[in-house]
Amino acid sequence: MSLTADAFLDTLRPHSSETERAKIQRYLHTGPDTQVMGIRMKITFDAARAFTQAPLSEVVRLLENQYYEARVGAVSILDFKARRPDADRRALYDTYIDNHDRIDNWDLVDRAAPRVVGWYLLDKPRNPLYELAASPDRWRRRTAITATLFLIHNNEVDDALAISARLLSDPEPLILKSVGTALRDAGKVDPDRLTSFLAEHGDRMTRPTLRVARTHLKPAP
Known part of the structure; x- marks a missing residue:
C-alpha cells in the first residue's frame, strides 16, 4: 500500500x-x-x-x-x-x-x-511547555496544558499545577476546560496537592473548571 x-x-x-x-x-x-x-x-x-x-x-x-x-x-x-x-x-x-x-x-x-x-x-526540561502556555495562540496554550496529561500519568504533577495556575484567567473556555481536566487527573495522582492548589487558587477559577477539577476528590467531612 x-x-x-x-x-x-x-x-x-x-x-x-x-x-x-x-x-x-x-x-x-x-x-x-x-x-x-x-x-x-x-x-x-x-x-x-x-x-x-x-x-x-x-x-x-x-x-x-x-x-x-x-x-x-x-x-x-x-x-x-x-x-x-x-x-x-x-x-x-x-x-x-x-x-x-x-x-x-x-x-x-x-x-x-x-x-x-x-x-x-518526560525526561527533559519542561521550558517548552511554559513557552507554549504564554503564547497568544489559544491552541498552543491548549497544547501546553494537554501535554501535561502524559506527565501526570507518570506521577508528575508539578508542571500541570504550575501551568494550570498560569492559565486560570485565560479568556478561552476551551483552555479552561483543559485546565479542569489536567487538575482532575492530577488529583487522582496526588489529591493532597490538588486540595492545596484549590485552597490557594479556587477563588480565581470558574465554576465549570472547579467542578471538573474536584471530580475525584472526596467531600470534606
Whole structure:
C-alpha cells in the first residue's frame, strides 16, 4: 500500500457523508480555509493506524491540507507513531511544533499533544511547555496544558499545577476546560496537592473548571 498523503485521502473519500459533514462543522473552530469531507472519526482513526509507518514528510502534507480530516489523520498518525517502542520522539515532537499553525482545533491538540509532546519532554526540561502556555495562540496554550496529561500519568504533577495556575484567567473556555481536566487527573495522582492548589487558587477559577477539577476528590467531612 502506498503510504502517501494522497493515498490516505483516497482511503477516506468513499466514506464521505453529508450528515457527518454537518455534525463536524458544528464543533469546528478552525480558520475559513478549512473544508470538511464528512468522515466518521472512527474511520479516520482506523485509516491513520494503517498509515502509522507513513514518512513524516507525508504527515506534514496532510497537516498542510485544507481538509479537516486530513489534519485529524496527521495528528493521529503522529500519536500512533509515538506509541511504538522504536519511536523517534524528537522527530515527532519537531513535526508537531513546527507545524502547529495547522493544528488548529481542540481535538487536533488533544489527539497528539500528550504522547507526542508530553512523552518527548518526560525526561527533559519542561521550558517548552511554559513557552507554549504564554503564547497568544489559544491552541498552543491548549497544547501546553494537554501535554501535561502524559506527565501526570507518570506521577508528575508539578508542571500541570504550575501551568494550570498560569492559565486560570485565560479568556478561552476551551483552555479552561483543559485546565479542569489536567487538575482532575492530577488529583487522582496526588489529591493532597490538588486540595492545596484549590485552597490557594479556587477563588480565581470558574465554576465549570472547579467542578471538573474536584471530580475525584472526596467531600470534606
